[in-house]
Amino acid sequence: MAARRQGGPHEALAQHDHALWSAFAASVRDNIAGETAVQALRLGATVALARALTPGDFGLFRILLIICAFATLFTEAGIPDALIQRDALRPEHESTAFWLTSGLGALVAGVLYAGAPVIARLMAMPRLVESARLLCLPILLAATAVTSDARLRRELRFGALAVADVLGEVGFITAAFWSLALGMPLWSLPAGLAARLSLRAATLWAADARLPRGAPNARAAGDFARFASTVCGARLLTAISS
Template identity: 30%
Template sequence: MPLTTREPGASQGPGPRGGLTRRTVGGLLWAAWGKGAQAVLHLLVLAVLARLLSPSDFGVVSAALVVIGFSAIFTQLGLGPALVQRPILEQRHLDTAFSFSLGMAVFVGAAVAAGAPLVAAFFQTPQVEPVVRVLALIFPMQGLALVAESLARRELRFRWLANIDVAAYGIAYGVVGVGLALAGWGVWALACAELVRVGVRTAALIVGQEQRPRIAWERAAFGELMYFGGGFTIAKIANYLAVQGDNLVVGRMLGPAAL
């Protein structure tokens, strides 16, 4: 049974075009607020952590996150944007997307953890190996949150999403990261902070979304979602390599500290 037959974000009241326009503009403003607030928090936290941690600590985590970020693309295969854009969205689409993303997240997380020695060898830095293995826990958390985040975007709940991102970053890095750095945890202060950020964000997204997907699979629903998601995945891979490719080269040639 369809959850909605309207365009994503469409208003139910009079003047749907005007209502949608206002909500879209408002969403863009809230998204800008989220990015701006995070940027300010990042500068403040970085100013503190730079006095407590070494460049190598930052570099090791940055190297690990480059690999984590690239691998995460394959856990979703564009299903999130497909859920947002699809005009008619049914429960079977949500269940299939949730089941696939969670299953792939567990698989990719295990593969990345097992391949951590290869990542460390690529960057010629043994310290990267345990960090990659721990940060691989990010994958299943992201898999759990895929449908909830996609529905929030579909409903144009950008204020909610922006506030979640700001709060999660502040708690994770401003409280946990700085606290662990003061306690002498070194590189693990950053690794644990990133885990907390993703964990807080995932929990908030799930709690804030009423619609609950189930573990279920339908081939037809998957094909309908991948009709859009496949092209998005290719574009995202190309974009990620364009943005992060230099970090791979620098990390390989000069070591993680240069990152």
């Protein structure tokens, strides 16, 4: 009887470790499968689109990708990383993170919409104005899904994340080729990028449809502010240096 009592906690711990390891292994498998599918779709689409578009179209697309990268950086501001690393994650942390990232997303989208003509003049790309503005709403939608993304990563639900990435790429391909079919090649890549951001965000919401339970909380924000600012600063330095 005593031996059984002593063995109970050890057996429970072993089962917990086994379950955690199984979840980790499954997450690695799903992540690899998703990344492989995304890269295959992306490569195939690039080869096909290269036959119909000009180098100038891809140059504009490259600028849009850079804009999206910085928009994501300032929208997330290291907050999802702070959520993932916390030992104890309370509802007020999640709701505060949601409202902060959504607010930052709205701010970034507004700045991009207003500043698109300035960016276009600096880059000597008149087409950049409307193309950049097309991304404003998708950037805001992506911002509202940041907390869902963080929760899925924290819970090792990389299968759902892989599905979101793959569907986002399918959305890109569909929008890009649909624009070509409609005789609007100039909008092919910008529309594809907007569709990628929007569909990925919608899929994350579908996988983790938990609405915030309250208003932003200053104390909750303070709990992850230091870690989030450190992550954001490091990523900003990396982005600038590269």
